[in-house]
Amino acid sequence: MTALVVGASAGVGRALSEALAANRKPLLLAASDPEDLNALAAHLRLVYGATVVTVAADARDPEAFAERLSAVAAEIDDIDELYFPIGFSRRDDKAQLDADASLAILNSNLTVVAAVTARFLPSLLRQPKARIVGFGSIAALRGRKANVIYSAAKRGLESYFESLRHFAAGTGVVVQLYRLGYIETQQSFGQRLLFPVVTPEQVARHVLATEGRDFGVRFFPRFWQLIALAVVWLPWRIYKKLNF
Amino acid sequence: MQSRDGVPRAAHSFVSFDGGVRARGYLQQPDRYRFWRGRLDETPRISRGAGLSYAGASFLADGLSVSHRAFDRVLDFDSGRNVVEVETGITLSALHRFLSPRGLYLPVQPGHGRISVGGCIAADVHGKNQTRDGTFINQVEEVTLVHPAHGTLQLSPQRDAELFRLTCGGYGLTGHIVCARLRASAAPIPWVEIRAAPFASAEEGFNHLRGAARDADFSYTWHDMSTAGDGFGVGFLIQGSFVPQERAPGTTPGIAEAPVLSADGRARLPVPLLNRLSTRMLNSLYRWQQRSAHKGKVVALADALFPTHKAQAYFQLFGAAGFREYQAILPYAATASYVDAIRSYLRQKPLPITLSSAKTFAGSRELLRYTGDGISLALNMPAGADADMFMEFLDQRIIEFGGIPNIIKDSRLPRAVVDACYPDAGRFRETLRAFDPKRLFRSDLSERLKL
Numbered sequence: 001m002t003a004l005v006v007g008a009s010a011g012v013g014r015a016l017s018e019a020l021a022a023n024r025k026p027l028l029l030a031a032s033d034p035e036d037l038n039a040l041a042a043h044l045r046l047v048y049g050a051t052v053v054t055v056a057a058d059a060r061d062p063e064a065f066a067e068r069l070s071a072v073a074a075e076i077d078d079i080d081e082l083y084f085p086i087g088f089s090r091r092d093d094k095a096q097l098d099a100d101a102s103l104a105i106l107n108s109n110l111t112v113v114a115a116v117t118a119r120f121l122p123s124l125l126r127q128p129k130a131r132i133v134g135f136g137s138i139a140a141l142r143g144r145k146a147n148v149i150y151s152a153a154k155r156g157l158e159s160y161f162e163s164l165r166h167f168a169a170g171t172g173v174v175v176q177l178y179r180l181g182y183i184e185t186q187q188s189f190g191q192r193l194l195f196p197v198v199t200p201e202q203v204a205r206h207v208l209a210t211e212g213r214d215f216g217v218r219f220f221p222r223f224w225q226l227i228a229l230a231v232v233w234l235p236w237r238i239y240k241k242l243n244f
Numbered sequence: 245m246q247s248r249d250g251v252p253r254a255a256h257s258f259v260s261f262d263g264g265v266r267a268r269g270y271l272q273q274p275d276r277y278r279f280w281r282g283r284l285d286e287t288p289r290i291s292r293g294a295g296l297s298y299a300g301a302s303f304l305a306d307g308l309s310v311s312h313r314a315f316d317r318v319l320d321f322d323s324g325r326n327v328v329e330v331e332t333g334i335t336l337s338a339l340h341r342f343l344s345p346r347g348l349y350l351p352v353q354p355g356h357g358r359i360s361v362g363g364c365i366a367a368d369v370h371g372k373n374q375t376r377d378g379t380f381i382n383q384v385e386e387v388t389l390v391h392p393a394h395g396t397l398q399l400s401p402q403r404d405a406e407l408f409r410l411t412c413g414g415y416g417l418t419g420h421i422v423c424a425r426l427r428a429s430a431a432p433i434p435w436v437e438i439r440a441a442p443f444a445s446a447e448e449g450f451n452h453l454r455g456a457a458r459d460a461d462f463s464y465t466w467h468d469m470s471t472a473g474d475g476f477g478v479g480f481l482i483q484g485s486f487v488p489q490e491r492a493p494g495t496t497p498g499i500a501e502a503p504v505l506s507a508d509g510r511a512r513l514p515v516p517l518l519n520r521l522s523t524r525m526l527n528s529l530y531r532w533q534q535r536s537a538h539k540g541k542v543v544a545l546a547d548a549l550f551p552t553h554k555a556q557a558y559f560q561l562f563g564a565a566g567f568r569e570y571q572a573i574l575p576y577a578a579t580a581s582y583v584d585a586i587r588s589y590l591r592q593k594p595l596p597i598t599l600s601s602a603k604t605f606a607g608s609r610e611l612l613r614y615t616g617d618g619i620s621l622a623l624n625m626p627a628g629a630d631a632d633m634f635m636e637f638l639d640q641r642i643i644e645f646g647g648i649p650n651i652i653k654d655s656r657l658p659r660a661v662v663d664a665c666y667p668d669a670g671r672f673r674e675t676l677r678a679f680d681p682k683r684l685f686r687s688d689l690s691e692r693l694k695l
């Protein structure tokens with residue numbers, strides 16, 4: 001049984017791929033750049049003796065992306081775990097992006113997850129045990145003037161995972177969404193952050209340690225739960241003055 | 245801050261490992277190959293490995309440091325030829341974890357596993373038997389170099405040999421070394437027997453060292469120079485050899501991740517704890533500890549390669565003010581005079597020499613690499629005006645005796661001393677300028693030495 005990691009070439013996806021390889025899980029890895037994927041695949045094969053197949057495709061075209069993935073997957077072992085650490089944000093996402101730029105963000109964070117899941121869901125439902133894992137963001141807690149489209153996509157992702165969990169209830173498929181805080185990756189590099197960051201490796205360890213747990217959505221790191229409460233309940237007349 | 249190459253730059257405070265140089269600049273940490281393929285702009289820049297150089301070699305005030313930290317993978321392994329291809333941000337410890345189960349190791353490695361392969365190539369570092377193994381360049385088959393004006397270049401002793409030799413030992417000034425193919429050697433067994441043999445004077449230690457370098461896999465001396473009085477220079481010859489199969493422990497040693505070491509972490513103590521009294525106590529303690537190694541003790545190969553893992557608190561004792569290291573190769577004929585000069589100086593102006601250690605070196609001098617025939621002696625001391633005066637004194641002795649100082653170990657080494665000691669310094673500058681007339685790659689080290 002193989003795990004599919006969409007967005008495997010960097011950050012959380014790369015750490016997750018490494019942690020899965022260390023657990024001897026065969027892997028199907030996807031991202032947009034073949035050179036990054038080849039480097040990662042070579043490393044995982046050499047260091048962990050892992051079985052790795054890669055697919056380089058652009059998630060901004062979700063249908064073509066899902067098509068390429070399922071064609072390659074048809075040639076290998078059955079897939080029983082789907083991980084979606086894919087994510088894309090822009091620092092100029094401040095309510096003035098045009099339709100193409102907005103679609104690129106929506107597609108890479110949300111539509112592609114739905115398109116790929118749709119392809120694999122029938123076979124996952126046939127497995128006695130399977131897993132679908134998404135990665136949300138604290139950016140989706142409450143809309144603000146930065147990361148406007150990204151936050152909308154992540155809010156959509158939460159709703160999508162909620163529905164998916166409902167759909168899969170009573171089957172062997174466990175659906176989990178990790179709402180991530182600040183992670184030490186390219187997305188957060190160089191930003192002045194209010195709270196501590198965790199490493200992608202910590203995220204990966206947590207995701208593997210919580211396999212099979214039907215919690216639906218959970219914060220990682222957990223302290224974000226308290227911050228989230230404060231953010232969500234902060235009165236509008238104060239919230240609107242915050243510059244973050 | 246957004247940059248043209250799409251990878252964010254963050255304002256960053258840099259400090260050299262010895263605490264001698266501080267600078268504000270920018271740090272970029274690319275993690276995808278499109279960065280190297282894309283258009284790199286012409287901001288003055290320098291590659292950064294683990295940032296553990298004593299000199300300010302991987303940063304520049306207001307310049308851009310490009311960290312190779314995310315490029316740390318094993319890309320290829322030729323088991324027939326024992327050649328491994330890696331991204332140069334990989335740490336020595338991670339590489340050792342890959343090689344060791346395959347019965348291999350790199351004989352030339354500096355003393356801490358957090359140091360990166362890129363830093364080892366660029367500073368052409370030495371290991372624990374330089375006479376036999378040479379410097380890091382001897383293990384390098386090929387490097388992939390990226391330069392904004394030249395694109396991606398493959399360099400090897402056969403392909404563009406001059407640029408290859410300038411890059412290995414070029415202090416990062418020829419470009420970003422993204423990948424390297426390294427030739428590993430057979431490690432017959434992952435266990436090493438270490439013996440510490442006492443000697444009564446520095447000269448005696450150096451003589452023993454020359455013999456040991458022929459027979460042992462690892463050899464260096466430790467000297468007590470914490471006092472200029474009786475006992476100055478006494479110490480131990482430390483030799484390590486792979487344990488014969490019949491005496492080897494029946495197990496395979498685990499290879500733990502190297503402990504975290506950084507220039508910032510080293511400087512955490514606000515006040516230095518090393519003075520003349522504590523230095524003498526520290527040296528006595530070390531001597532006492534070595535008694536157990538008189539008859540030989542068996543340690544894991546990783547512990548023999550990276551002895552500072554268990555002693556890295558030593559660097560922290562210098563506190564925020566930092567320390568200085570003077571490491572220089574002296575021709576054999578000059579070692580006695582050099583040690584006498586040091587002793588006379590310390591008699592008049594006592595200074596706590598916290599560590600003194602020697603290795604034998606062989607090879608012909610070329611460009612700015614730290615090599616040549618003779619004894620390499622390293623001295624550590626707490627930073628300060630007294631230390632700087634002593635270092636200036638040593639600069640003059642090195643010039644007088646025909647020695648060479650180690651550029652990567654000294655954050656204050658003046659250009660005049662380098663020019664006086666390294667006959668090829670001019671050729672280094674000319675070759676570098678011919679390759680990169682705009683001199684895009686710059687660091688605190690290169691600005692100081694006008695490279």
Ligand SMILES: Cc1cc2nc3c(=O)[nH]c(=O)nc-3n(C[C@H](O)[C@H](O)[C@H](O)COP(=O)(O)OP(=O)(O)OC[C@H]3O[C@@H](n4cnc5c(N)ncnc54)[C@H](O)[C@@H]3O)c2cc1C
Pocket residue numbers: 261290291292293294295296297298301302312332333353354355356358359360361362363364366367368369370371414415416417419420421422552652687
């Ligand atoms: C505890 C300790 C023990 C040591 N023991 C020894 C020893 O036994 N022998 C010895 O010779 N040295 C020794 N050193 C010194 C050390 O090996 C060198 O300073 C080495 O260069 C540090 O590498 P780094 O990864 O920290 O690189 P940095 O300090 O970040 O950079 C060092 C130089 O390498 C360049 N560089 C780094 N990566 C790249 C790259 N990918 N492409 C191009 N240029 C690059 C930088 O520009 C810079 O000029 C020791 C240092 C410490 C802290």
Ligand SMILES: NC(=O)c1ccc[n+]([C@@H]2O[C@H](COP(=O)([O-])OP(=O)(O)OC[C@H]3O[C@@H](n4cnc5c(N)ncnc54)[C@H](OP(=O)(O)O)[C@@H]3O)[C@@H](O)[C@H]2O)c1
Pocket residue numbers: 006007008009010011012013030031032033036057058059060084085086087088108135136137138139180181182183184185186187188200276
């Ligand atoms: N970093 C944070 O602080 C943070 C905080 C909260 C939530 N998150 C979320 O956590 C997840 C992981 O984040 P991360 O920081 O690890 O991200 P990252 O380092 O930017 O990695 C994102 C991955 O997604 C892939 N990807 C992005 N766009 C793609 C496209 N159009 N086509 C194909 N692949 C694409 C990237 O590959 P390519 O480079 O090939 O495109 C890469 O493998 C994401 O969902 C992110 O939104 C991150």
